[in-house]
Amino acid sequence: MSQPRVLIQLDSDPHPSVFDAVVAVDAGVEHLLQYSSITPGNVQALVHGAIFTRGPDQLKNTAIFVGGSDVAVGDCTGQEIKRIFFGPIRVSVMLDGNGSNTTAAAAVLCVARHLPLEQVNALILGSTGPVGQRVARLLLCQGASVCLASRDNHRAQELCDSLIERFGEGWSARISTASSGDASSLHSSLDGKNVVMSCGAAGIQLLPDKILNSNPSLCVAIDLNAVPPSGIEGIGATDRAVARGKRLDYGAIGVGGLKMKIHREALQLLFSRNDLFLDAEQILEIGKNIESALKS
Amino acid sequence: MSQPRVLIQLDSDPHPSVFDAVVAVDAGVEHLLQYSSITPGNVQALVHGAIFTRGPDQLKNTAIFVGGSDVAVGDCTGQEIKRIFFGPIRVSVMLDGNGSNTTAAAAVLCVARHLPLEQVNALILGSTGPVGQRVARLLLCQGASVCLASRDNHRAQELCDSLIERFGEGWSARISTASSGDASSLHSSLDGKNVVMSCGAAGIQLLPDKILNSNPSLCVAIDLNAVPPSGIEGIGATDRAVARGKRLDYGAIGVGGLKMKIHREALQLLFSRNDLFLDAEQILEIGKNIESALKS
Amino acid sequence: MSQPRVLIQLDSDPHPSVFDAVVAVDAGVEHLLQYSSITPGNVQALVHGAIFTRGPDQLKNTAIFVGGSDVAVGDCTGQEIKRIFFGPIRVSVMLDGNGSNTTAAAAVLCVARHLPLEQVNALILGSTGPVGQRVARLLLCQGASVCLASRDNHRAQELCDSLIERFGEGWSARISTASSGDASSLHSSLDGKNVVMSCGAAGIQLLPDKILNSNPSLCVAIDLNAVPPSGIEGIGATDRAVARGKRLDYGAIGVGGLKMKIHREALQLLFSRNDLFLDAEQILEIGKNIESALKS
Numbered sequence: 105m106s107q108p109r110v111l112i113q114l115d116s117d118p119h120p121s122v123f124d125a126v127v128a129v130d131a132g133v134e135h136l137l138q139y140s141s142i143t144p145g146n147v148q149a150l151v152h153g154a155i156f157t158r159g160p161d162q163l164k165n166t167a168i169f170v171g172g173s174d175v176a177v178g179d180c181t182g183q184e185i186k187r188i189f190f191g192p193i194r195v196s197v198m199l200d201g202n203g204s205n206t207t208a209a210a211a212v213l214c215v216a217r218h219l220p221l222e223q224v225n226a227l228i229l230g231s232t233g234p235v236g237q238r239v240a241r242l243l244l245c246q247g248a249s250v251c252l253a254s255r256d257n258h259r260a261q262e263l264c265d266s267l268i269e270r271f272g273e274g275w276s277a278r279i280s281t282a283s284s285g286d287a288s289s290l291h292s293s294l295d296g297k298n299v300v301m302s303c304g305a306a307g308i309q310l311l312p313d314k315i316l317n318s319n320p321s322l323c324v325a326i327d328l329n330a331v332p333p334s335g336i337e338g339i340g341a342t343d344r345a346v347a348r349g350k351r352l353d354y355g356a357i358g359v360g361g362l363k364m365k366i367h368r369e370a371l372q373l374l375f376s377r378n379d380l381f382l383d384a385e386q387i388l389e390i391g392k393n394i395e396s397a398l399k400s
Numbered sequence: 401m402s403q404p405r406v407l408i409q410l411d412s413d414p415h416p417s418v419f420d421a422v423v424a425v426d427a428g429v430e431h432l433l434q435y436s437s438i439t440p441g442n443v444q445a446l447v448h449g450a451i452f453t454r455g456p457d458q459l460k461n462t463a464i465f466v467g468g469s470d471v472a473v474g475d476c477t478g479q480e481i482k483r484i485f486f487g488p489i490r491v492s493v494m495l496d497g498n499g500s501n502t503t504a505a506a507a508v509l510c511v512a513r514h515l516p517l518e519q520v521n522a523l524i525l526g527s528t529g530p531v532g533q534r535v536a537r538l539l540l541c542q543g544a545s546v547c548l549a550s551r552d553n554h555r556a557q558e559l560c561d562s563l564i565e566r567f568g569e570g571w572s573a574r575i576s577t578a579s580s581g582d583a584s585s586l587h588s589s590l591d592g593k594n595v596v597m598s599c600g601a602a603g604i605q606l607l608p609d610k611i612l613n614s615n616p617s618l619c620v621a622i623d624l625n626a627v628p629p630s631g632i633e634g635i636g637a638t639d640r641a642v643a644r645g646k647r648l649d650y651g652a653i654g655v656g657g658l659k660m661k662i663h664r665e666a667l668q669l670l671f672s673r674n675d676l677f678l679d680a681e682q683i684l685e686i687g688k689n690i691e692s693a694l695k696s
Numbered sequence: 697m698s699q700p701r702v703l704i705q706l707d708s709d710p711h712p713s714v715f716d717a718v719v720a721v722d723a724g725v726e727h728l729l730q731y732s733s734i735t736p737g738n739v740q741a742l743v744h745g746a747i748f749t750r751g752p753d754q755l756k757n758t759a760i761f762v763g764g765s766d767v768a769v770g771d772c773t774g775q776e777i778k779r780i781f782f783g784p785i786r787v788s789v790m791l792d793g794n795g796s797n798t799t800a801a802a803a804v805l806c807v808a809r810h811l812p813l814e815q816v817n818a819l820i821l822g823s824t825g826p827v828g829q830r831v832a833r834l835l836l837c838q839g840a841s842v843c844l845a846s847r848d849n850h851r852a853q854e855l856c857d858s859l860i861e862r863f864g865e866g867w868s869a870r871i872s873t874a875s876s877g878d879a880s881s882l883h884s885s886l887d888g889k890n891v892v893m894s895c896g897a898a899g900i901q902l903l904p905d906k907i908l909n910s911n912p913s914l915c916v917a918i919d920l921n922a923v924p925p926s927g928i929e930g931i932g933a934t935d936r937a938v939a940r941g942k943r944l945d946y947g948a949i950g951v952g953g954l955k956m957k958i959h960r961e962a963l964q965l966l967f968s969r970n971d972l973f974l975d976a977e978q979i980l981e982i983g984k985n986i987e988s989a990l991k992s
Contacts, residue, residue: 122449
């Protein structure tokens, strides 16, 4: 007999995300255990509780979701959880702090609808934020070229260095950095790009439409900011492959439908076996399968 | 396919009410998400999570319950939630901090079993507390006359002013205030009243039976204190229309059966649509429908 | 119609035990309400919420589980809960902070498989810890003789005094104390014992195999430490009646199967009536019934 599907929501915030909880319920989780203020330092007893209660054949019915607005803490918590597992005595884990992995995967797959990813030459605005970092990582591992833009060029360079350090020198030829602080540098960093994606914090417009529309090479523009003002001027939150000239535009809600599908599908997969560890790359693969299934 | 009914319990206390949780479960809530220490200042991300996860046709399966012992904080949280909603992108909300709305509605409807509400002339003891304030508001909006009593007459006057300010000058002819601090003022403020209701804090007797029984005009006396001593001497907690002379008496448990029915019914209604906002007045209407159905 | 089975998990820790939560779900609990940082001082409103929401015939569908790593706080919370109940207006309660009661019961029953308990003469290492205290209490109430060992003999003597004070002078002839701080006192305190049980904190070896194996009278040795090093050198965590010479050895996981059965069965029993109070002794009886059923 199958034991109920239990999801342990480990959230870095004082109040665990309602969003993540409702998606979990909609993905078929039967019992959701919500935990707040989770850090790598207080997760051990919780992980032991997850892995030592059920027999090996039922471990796949327990899973862990790591979320919360502090994505860096969530990433460290994820690594700590892996360390605590005892070989095969483990449960499946999904990392998606602030929806960053599912959002980045969905955005990259929206690009892939229109361009082979290895031909992508993207400018990423707000690239040092949680979603921006993941978009860069996913595009690079798919063979794209990426320019990491930030209003603080120093932070873009740090991200660039850490990506090369983590994923190898092979990436260095395809990464560059740019400052997005003023109009002329924005203009020149957009030169020759076929994709621009805005991943900055809410409330800040990163790209005025005058600069956007003066660029002849852009095929796809994506703005991931759901709350006005949009990060890229002129893109509506609900835009979904809206043609403006030869450019196709996506807004946050336009990307959101696919994001939700990926989020739900990833949660359901967690309960198919007990040894999945779903970080950005694995979540992108889940999204690819969803896109393939939709096409066929 | 219908998504599971999710209730988000937003409670002002460090430990969300078990009472509210069990009633929610008994009303058919499938997944209860409990949140503690909720204030207007920390509610935004939770409300966004409630409204941005499900499609418009499924929003009615998510609802918010605002509770907790700090009823004033709960009221402000309720107003803040309304402000956060985006037009039709909203979920239904019920306000019932400390059971104050369901208790007040039930008490008023117990009176209505014996007297047309517009003929009621009520003395409310402990009127400045959470239940007392709502009893006053509900009686006034049903056309009754009300005397707000408090051991601190200054607070009764403040409540009187705020009710008139909020609901209009039309009410001023039907509101008065009284001090309940000593026997002689209690005696005179009870003069001519046909209803007396005690809504004070636990552990304090507000009306001795000598004064109660010397009054010839009272038709209904209700004491809402479940824990001894009773607020009105001589009324038992389980009294339910117990005749003493020409007076009918109700105790807290005697009123409690109807209160529970109203509480459960209101929770179930939350899931019938996504735009209800159930405050005292709406909860009274739910109670009226229950009373009508019982009669027919 | 039967209302859903609600378990209120009252945990002394900032994060309620995942272990206890998953076992609860697997025992058929339909709605689990988790509460953290529970002390005797903040439990009253929660208990009132548990007993005042459902009618007398449905109270058995609500129950309370008291857990958490601070077992002493849990015990006091349990006593406070009993005090808060109003006569028959109560719900069933199980005390099992840190799994101490279910673990102690399972360990005692493993001994009982091989020796009548009234013939047991046991040395309990780490006897002053939560599990050790309960093992001592359970063995004594079953007629066994017990030597309470601790590296701090003063604490062993305190425990001895408190057991005699609580359970009566009748026990004094069957209790003794010993220091387990050095090899020679360990050697002599093991003399003539037929059972040794290690209940100490993780990470400390209490009995070297040289001393263990030099003792000719031991029939059963049990080590309750799941994390290496074992408390008794040479016993493996998965040992389950493993014969070494004339001795049968059990490790923590070897005892754990029965512990889990007892834990689940106790939780299920909670919902059979509304007036159970399951402390160590009652949980031992549940374990006895499980052992009998397995034999027949």
